[in-house]
Amino acid sequence: MKKIKVIIAGPRGRMGREAVKLVEATENYQLVAAIDYKYDGKLLREIEGFHALEVPVYGDVEKCLSEIEADVLIDLTTPEIGMHHTKTALWHGVRPVVGTTGFSKEDLAELQATCEEKELGCIIAPNFALGAVLMMKFSQMAAKYFKDVEIIELHHDQKLDAPSGTAVKTAEMISAVREQKNQGHPNEKETMQGARGANFEGMHIHSVRLPGLIAHQQVMFGSDGQTLSIRHDSYNRASFMSGVKLAVDTVMKLDTFVYGLENIIE
Ligand SMILES: NC(=O)C1=CN([C@@H]2O[C@H](COP(=O)(O)OP(=O)(O)OC[C@H]3O[C@@H](n4cnc5c(N)ncnc54)[C@H](OP(=O)(O)O)[C@@H]3O)[C@@H](O)[C@H]2O)C=CC1
Numbered sequence: 001m002k003k004i005k006v007i008i009a010g011p012r013g014r015m016g017r018e019a020v021k022l023v024e025a026t027e028n029y030q031l032v033a034a035i036d037y038k039y040d041g042k043l044l045r046e047i048e049g050f051h052a053l054e055v056p057v058y059g060d061v062e063k064c065l066s067e068i069e070a071d072v073l074i075d076l077t078t079p080e081i082g083m084h085h086t087k088t089a090l091w092h093g094v095r096p097v098v099g100t101t102g103f104s105k106e107d108l109a110e111l112q113a114t115c116e117e118k119e120l121g122c123i124i125a126p127n128f129a130l131g132a133v134l135m136m137k138f139s140q141m142a143a144k145y146f147k148d149v150e151i152i153e154l155h156h157d158q159k160l161d162a163p164s165g166t167a168v169k170t171a172e173m174i175s176a177v178r179e180q181k182n183q184g185h186p187n188e189k190e191t192m193q194g195a196r197g198a199n200f201e202g203m204h205i206h207s208v209r210l211p212g213l214i215a216h217q218q219v220m221f222g223s224d225g226q227t228l229s230i231r232h233d234s235y236n237r238a239s240f241m242s243g244v245k246l247a248v249d250t251v252m253k254l255d256t257f258v259y260g261l262e263n264i265i266e
């Protein structure tokens with residue numbers, strides 16, 4: 001059986017550590033390198049927690065991809081470096097699976113153009129948890145009938161980006177079907193800046209950050225005399241791994257750009 005050769009960028013991170021476990025536990029995957037700027041030139045086993053892994057670590061993605069033959073690069077880092085990793089992978093003919101959030105619309109357009117030029121698969125997944133993907137799909141269904149909606153996303157307090165990638169994707173999916181409306185009273189005024197959250201095409205997104213949380217989102221719809229709440233909770237990072245596996249398996253068969261797992265699940 002030919003193994004899928006995988007590189008993981010961000011192996012020391014909360015998601016990166018789970019992804020290393022997933023790749024190690026999957027029979028037809030082979031971890032061929034890791035990208036971590038703090039451990040350039042070392043082996044993965046020299047990083048705390050990775051005892052037996054004789055896998056080279058590179059600080060620089062360009063050097064890594066020139067020296068290592070790989071099929072897929074999984075990126076779980078930060079938006080700036082994640083964008084650089086993703087573009088470089090595509091230039092080297094390696095398919096990216098990206099969980100990193102915080103990419104701009106322009107970043108996504110640039111990646112899509114590069115994929116099309118290279119005719120290479122690339123999956124950008126703002127949320128790998130299948131329950132979260134369903135929460136987004138159900139919210140899109142509800143938005144056809146309820147045009148008043150508030151998105152409340154709740155995360156751990158080490159998260160760098162706000163709103164979350166999931167909240168942005170949810171708002172985009174809702175906006176594709178929702179009758180345009182500027183919500184709230186036309187004369188409403190914030191007496192404290194930010195009280196109404198971020199405004200995405202007239203709907204509001206609220207970001208909660210607290211220790212103890214992992215990743216949660218509630219989408220609340222309201223209409224005359226009723227509300228509808230659709231909520232998803234991730235209680236650990238293992239919740240994301242079946243989606244990472246689905247993305248790795250799928251990207252190997254793709255020659256196009258995919259933004260969101262809802263586009264690849266049945
Ligand atoms: N799509 C999804 O389902 C999910 C996506 N995410 C997203 O994934 C990303 C990572 O999240 P999380 O694991 O919680 O974050 P962490 O901060 O725990 O991990 C990020 C890792 O990237 C490392 N890093 C930073 N710069 C570089 C670089 N130049 N080269 C290599 N590694 C680098 C960090 O190292 P150091 O800290 O030393 O700088 C850290 O180890 C975030 O964007 C988050 O929003 C998270 C959960 C689920």
Ligand SMILES: O=C(O)C1=N[C@H](C(=O)O)C[C@H](O)C1
Pocket residue numbers: 101126127128155159160163164165166167214215216
């Ligand atoms: O940073 C996180 O933790 C998460 N990030 C993703 C996002 O921004 O939506 C996915 C999930 O919510 C966890």
